[in-house]
Amino acid sequence: MTLRLYDTATRTVRDFVPREAGKVGVYLCGLTLQAPPHIGHLRSGVNYDVLRRWLLAKGFAVTFIRNVTDIDDKILVKAQERGLPFWSIAYANEQILAGAYRSLNVLPPTYEPRATGHVPEMHELITRLIADGHAYPATDDSGDVYFDVASWPAYGALSGQSPDDMQSAGDAPERGKRDPRDFALWKGAKPDEPADAYWPSPWGRGRPGWHIECSAMCWRYLGPEFDIHGGGLDLTFPHHENEIAQSQAAGLPFARYWVHHGLLSLGGAKMGKSAGNALDLAYVDSLGVRAVELRYYFAAVHYRSRIDYTEDNLRDWATGYRRIEGFVQRAAERVGPGQLGELPPGFVAAMDDDLNTSAALAVLQDVVRDGNTALGGDDVVTVRTALAAVRAMLDILGVDPLDPAWSGDGRPDDLRGVVDSLVALALEQRAQARGRKDWAAADAVRDQLKQAGVVVEDTPQGPRWTIGEQD
Structure with missing residues (x-):
């Protein structure tokens, strides 16, 4: 079957036809590193990891680029507030982000470029744009360079907005602009910002604007034209709109498909540090929800749908995953883990239909139900x-x-070894009580484990325990 994806640029679900047969280039706008990631950021990583895994399952060779923005207005503000170099803040948060992705079994990208490593490519693009009349240096001696929105008639097509209805681009003062909607490609050095946050350029010391960073990195690693550009819906405008305009104005065909994921909200508002409603992996772990269960929660909901986070909703999805996990563990005890099998046609059809994981899960549940029925017999x-x-x-x-990635029970801090030892000790005490036919003591151990969230099931192979509710 042919994979179909919703393309934001055309507002339709259309057949996916890669630029080059058998190969796919994907660029995902990664995190701006002014703060550690929250689970809203991590949804992005999981959603595009599922896309990548599906492309691989379809037989494509995938080049997957996920950038990090390590120079930006927000990072510089944090640097000044904390009295630290901007790069130290960015690097520390980059390491936390990498650990969070590993905890969620997100495949490492083919390459993860940093914006600060691609200033020469940004200079080349800006030079092209100035030469072709699509950009201009400010005349106020600020050292700023702006993209001329009026020079690009297609501006606004991705987001469906008319330039006449747009407000001023808020990424730089208007004093040096020809038009308030023009956005910054290069920002001249300012005396009130860190002295180490600048690079030499044809327009004076300065640093890149946010949008030109991604255009340069896409070009460097995926070429003038590539297949899929991803990111959150909140990036559609202005970030992705500006990327398209500056890239195509510089002569790059750019992305063939724009795939955006829905946001994670809390109390009706987008989750974010600025809103004061950001939750991280440590918080999720404190609820007794494992990283594998959080990933299931993100993967199970269609990537374009908004998720309204509540603890109850997360716990419900975690319980659902534990039922599936219970079948896998019981079946593996009966017949061995075996190998990965053929994907059911219904699952394939659902995933080919714009990654419809909701429909795919219905197929999964049907197979689990049949498997559980078979487990009850011979x-x-x-x-x-x-x-x-x-x-x-x-x-x-x-x-x-059974993926080795979850051998630590899917917990960010990998406490499984400690839990294993404590539960093994309790089960030994229970076995001793059963051996002397002290059923009350044996039941008391089992009840205490259950109160601690450990469910014990007696099997022909001996007691088996899981964290969470039993089927």
Whole structure:
């Protein structure tokens, strides 16, 4: 079947046809590193990891670029507030972000460029734009360079806005602009900002504007034209609108498809540091929800849908995952883990339909139900087939319980070794009580474990325990 994706530029779900047969180039706008990531940022990583895994399953060779923005107005403000070099703040948050992605089993990108490493490419693009009449240096001796919005008739097409209805671009003072809507490509050095946050340029010491950074990195790693540009819906305007304008005005065909994911909201507002409603992985772990369960929560909801976060909703999805995990563990105990099997046609059709993970999960649940029924009898063949299919589907979503990535129980701090030892000690005490037929003591141990969130199930192979609710 042909993969179909919703393209923001055309506002339609259309067949995905890569620029080059068998190869796909994907660029994901990554995080601006003024603060550690919250779970809203991590949804982006999970959603595009599922896209990448599906492209790989379809047989494509995928070049996946995910940038980080390590020079930006917000980072400089944080540097001044904390009295630290801007690069130290950016690097520290980059390391936290990398750890969070690893915790969620997000595949590492083919390359993860930093904006500060691509200033020469930015200079080349800006020089082209000035030469072709699409950009101009400010005449106020500020050292700023602006993109001339009026010079690009297609401006506003991605977001569906008319330039006549747009407000001033708020990324630089208006004093040096021909038009308030013009946006900064290069920002001249300012006396009230850190002295180490600048580079030499043909227009004087300065630093790049936000939008030109991504255009330069796309060009450097994916060439003049590539297949998929991703990011959150909140980036559609002005960031992605400006990327298209400056890239195409510089002669680059740029992205063939624009794929945007829905946002994570809390109390009806977009989750973010500035809104004071940001939740991180440590908070999720404090709820007793594992990283694998958080990933399932993100992957299960269609990527274009908004998620209205509540603790109850997250716990419900975690419980749903534990039921699937329970089947996988019981089946593996019966027939061995086996290999990943064939993907059911219904699952393939759902994923090919704009990554419809909601419909794909319905297929997954049907196979789990059949597998659980077979586990109740002696139909080993059905159990083995169901396990292989379920693991294959979960692998696409990145949540196969038998994936070594989750060997630490999917917890950010990997406390599984400690938990294993404590539960093993309790189960030994329970076994001793059962051996002397002290059923009350054995039941008391089991009840205490259950109160602590550990469910014990007696199997022919001995007691098996899981964290969470039993089916």
